[in-house]
Every structure is written in C-alpha cells, then in structure tokens.
Amino acid sequence: MPKPPQSHRFDTLVIHSGQEPLSWEGATLPPIFQTASHLHPTAESLSRTFAGETTDHIYQRLTNPTNRTLENKLALLEGGRGAVVMSSGMAAVTNACLALLRAGDEFISGNSLFMSTYLLFTKVFAKYGLKARLVEPTDLKAVAGAINNRTRFIYLETIGNPKLDIPDLAAAAELAHAHNLPLVVDNTLATPFLCRPLEWGADVVLHSTTKYLNGHGSAVGGVVIDGGTFPWPADRFPDFKPFIDRKGPLAFLDKVWREQHINFGTTAAPFHSFLTMIGLDTLALRMERSLANASLLARFLKERPEVAWVNYPGFDNHQSHPAALRYFEGKGYGGLITFGLKDQAACFAFISRLRLIYHLANLGDCKTLVIHPWSSQYVSFDDDTRRELGIFPEMIRLSAGIEAAEDICADLDQALNGLG
Numbered sequence: 157m158p159k160p161p162q163s164h165r166f167d168t169l170v171i172h173s174g175q176e177p178l179s180w181e182g183a184t185l186p187p188i189f190q191t192a193s194h195l196h197p198t199a200e201s202l203s204r205t206f207a208g209e210t211t212d213h214i215y216q217r218l219t220n221p222t223n224r225t226l227e228n229k230l231a232l233l234e235g236g237r238g239a240v241v242m243s244s245g246m247a248a249v250t251n252a253c254l255a256l257l258r259a260g261d262e263f264i265s266g267n268s269l270f271m272s273t274y275l276l277f278t279k280v281f282a283k284y285g286l287k288a289r290l291v292e293p294t295d296l297k298a299v300a301g302a303i304n305n306r307t308r309f310i311y312l313e314t315i316g317n318p319k320l321d322i323p324d325l326a327a328a329a330e331l332a333h334a335h336n337l338p339l340v341v342d343n344t345l346a347t348p349f350l351c352r353p354l355e356w357g358a359d360v361v362l363h364s365t366t367k368y369l370n371g372h373g374s375a376v377g378g379v380v381i382d383g384g385t386f387p388w389p390a391d392r393f394p395d396f397k398p399f400i401d402r403k404g405p406l407a408f409l410d411k412v413w414r415e416q417h418i419n420f421g422t423t424a425a426p427f428h429s430f431l432t433m434i435g436l437d438t439l440a441l442r443m444e445r446s447l448a449n450a451s452l453l454a455r456f457l458k459e460r461p462e463v464a465w466v467n468y469p470g471f472d473n474h475q476s477h478p479a480a481l482r483y484f485e486g487k488g489y490g491g492l493i494t495f496g497l498k499d500q501a502a503c504f505a506f507i508s509r510l511r512l513i514y515h516l517a518n519l520g521d522c523k524t525l526v527i528h529p530w531s532s533q534y535v536s537f538d539d540d541t542r543r544e545l546g547i548f549p550e551m552i553r554l555s556a557g558i559e560a561a562e563d564i565c566a567d568l569d570q571a572l573n574g575l576g
C-alpha cells in the first residue's frame with residue numbers, strides 16, 4: 157500500500173490513506189470485490205497462498221480485497237500494525253477476547269460496558285469457563301486488586317456508555333504491562349479522531365465501525381487492530397508460540413484471524429466495508445460537528461427547568477473531565493449526553509413529541525438520536541444492575557448528530573416545553 161507521508165494530518169489521512177486509484181482503473185473509490193472466491197492460475201500459486209507465503213486472496217471468509225483496503229486504513233488511523241475487519245462490533249469483541257483466553261482463564265474489565273459486551277462477559281463466557289472480573293474502570297486500585305495468575309488481559313472502553321466515564325488509559329497500560337498483561341481497548345465511542353489508545357500504551361484496539369466510523373447507519377461492522385508491540389511472554393501466553401513463529405509482532409492478529417475469525421465465520425461483507433469507507437472520508441468533519449453540538453446541547457439542556465440533571469464529560473465538575481482533557485487533548489468530550497427528566501412517563505412523552513430527532517437504538521450517526529435505555533436495550537435487566545450500569549427510569553441518552561445546533565435545540569425545546 158502506498159502510504160501517504162507521515163507528515164499528513166489525521167484529517168487528510170482519513171481520506172487519502174489506503175487509496176490506490178491507479179490500481180483501481182483510476183477509480184477514486186475502492187472497488188467492491190463481490191466474489192466468494194478467487195481464481196488461482198496454478199496449483200503452486202494456491203498452495204503458496206494457503207501456506208501463507210503470499211497475500212493473495214482465496215475465499216471471502218478468509219480475506220477480501222475490499223475488506224483489506226478498509227483494514228489498511230483503520231490500522232493506519234489508529235497507529236496499529238495490522239487490522240482484521242469483521243461482520244460486527246460484537247464479532248470484534250468476541251474474537252479479540254477469545255484469542256486471548258483458554259478454559260479456566262480470567263480477565264479484568266471495566267464494568268461500564270456496551271450492553272451486549274456486558275452480557276457476553278457476564279453470562280455467555282461464564283458458560284465456557286471464562287471469568288470476567290468487572291471493576292470500576294476509573295479505579296485502578298480495584299483493577300490491580302483483581303489481577304491473579306489466571307488473568308490474561310485488561311479490557312476497557314474509552315468512554316463508558318451510558319455512564320460516560322473515561323478511564324486513565326496510560327496508567328491502566330502501565331499497570332497491565334507491569335503484570336505482563338496486554339491492555340485491550342474498545343475505542344468505538346472516541347474514534348481515532350478523539351483518542352488513539354495505542355499511543356497511550358494500549359496493545360489492542362477494537363471498534364464497532366457501525367457507529368462514528370461509518371457515521372450514516374448504513375452497515376454493521378467491526379474491526380480488531382493490533383498495535384504489534386506486546387511481547388506475549390510464554391509463561392502467560394504459552395499458546396502464542398506458533399503465531400509468534402509465523403508472524404512475529406503480528407502474532408495476536410494472526411491468532412485472531414486464524415483461530416477465531418476464519419473458523420467462527422465472522423466475515424465482513426465487502427459492500428459493508430465499502431460503505432464504511434465512504435463514511436470514513438468525512439469522519440474528521442463529522443466528529444468536529446458532533447462534538448461541538450454535544451457541547452452546545454449539554455449546556456442547553458442544563459438550563460432547562462424540565463431537566464433535572466445532565467451527565468456530560470465536558471462539564472468542569474464531571475468526574476471524568478480531567479481524563480477527557482488529557483486523552484482527548486481539547487478536541488472534545490464525546491458525542492453522547494445523558495440527562496434526567498421527572499420520571500419515565502416524562503421520558504416517554506418527550507420521545508413521542510420529537511419531530512426532528514430520531515428515536516432508535518444506535519449512536520454515532522450523523523443524525524441526532526435519542527433512546528430511553530431503561531425500557532429498551534436494558535428492559536430485561538434487573539433494577540439493581542441497571543442502576544449499577546448508570547441507567548435510571550428517568551434517563552434519556554442523546555447522541556449528537558451534525559445538524560444545525562439551532563434546529564436540534566428547537567426540537568428539544570418544543571418536546572420539553574411544559575413537561576412535568
């Protein structure tokens with residue numbers, strides 16, 4: 157891949173990295189290789205490719221040229237050495253974790269997790285003898301206290317959802333490395349525009365590309381990115397040897413791909429990768445506007461008599477404000493806000509009055525979105541768990557889009573007016 161000069165800024169790289177128009181018949185958009193399988197002219201060629209001696213393609217479940225273009229772009233944007241794109245963000249979470257775990261192993265995770273990740277870690281993995289120890293992600297003493305000789309990794313989300321808590325990534329990486337453990341970070345909510353966890357010491361980054369990276373809600377997708385720096389010491393990771401022998405610094409990514417991705421069949425559709433790349437072109441612009449809108453909307457909501465409280469890391473008194481300043485370097489505080497109305501009935505009335513803002517289960521879209529998490533994604537959770545996860549009957553979550561802030565505020569205004 158012709159790499160653009162390193163001197164190019166993120167906003168330029170997001171558009172130009174991985175572009176190869178001259179090998180695409182001059183096309184400025186990546187071709188969609190809509191094929192299940194690839195022809196090999198000789199038996200020797202197919203044999204060499206199966207043996208891993210070429211980077212040619214064989215079969216879509218293994219690799220695909222359109223997917224590879226997206227992989228190259230995302231690895232570069234996160235400052236990683238390689239990436240594998242997958243069918244969904246949950247495929248990325250599952251594959252990254254399972255590549256690190258064997259029956260009887262444990263890992264430590266922040267407890268402020270995306271809903272399906274929470275269920276995977278606490279309910280599904282437990283059935284296979286894999287134990288997640290959940291702790292407050294912002295309490296590194298708790299993280300340290302949970303480490304034992306069965307621990308295989310530490311897992312954090314850059315911005316917890318819906319708590320909007322931001323962990324101290326550099327300190328977590330230092331703690332992990334002091335115990336020969338890798339730090340795995342779900343960077344979906346920050347995106348590499350706001351934060352590049354590998355630069356703060358993380359070893360693996362993953363995303364649901366469905367959210368900000370795509371930005372238009374047009375395709376579900378995920379990616380695992382390998383920083384290529386973790387040494388995988390044999391005492392903690394005895395099963396890494398063949399992957400280290402084969403791929404050296406990309407041992408982890410090879411394991412994710414060869415053991416999990418190929419055999420679980422978590423293939424990304426090339427058309428989805430194409431849609432994600434179209435979205436990615438405007439990531440920097442969209443993030444700028446979403447982050448600016450989130451800041452304006454948080455302040456607008458705070459002034460409203462109908463709104464009891466607003467949770468937004470951009471406020472000086474927010475417990476994660478210092479971490480946001482350090483890790484997001486003044487570019488913003490994320491595009492999510494949660495706020496409290498009088499009660500659940502007020503939330504339902506508010507949602508039914510909205511005219512511009514969309515009510516649906518997604519985030520990171522160019523459209524402003526709201527949801528009432530208590531009665532939707534988390535409806536089957538018991539009350540105590542919901543409260544522990546920062547979800548309350550009177551709480552709305554808002555994902556700031558890129559519309560004109562005045563129009564979003566006007567819609568919020570008419571929906572809030574006169575609410576109890």
Ligand SMILES: *Cc1c(COP(=O)(O)O)cnc(C)c1O
Pocket residue numbers: 244245246247249270272273313317342344345363364365366367376377378
């Ligand atoms: C949405 C999301 C996921 C899961 O991604 P899907 O693409 O929906 O499978 C994982 N982590 C975070 C932080 C998310 O927001």
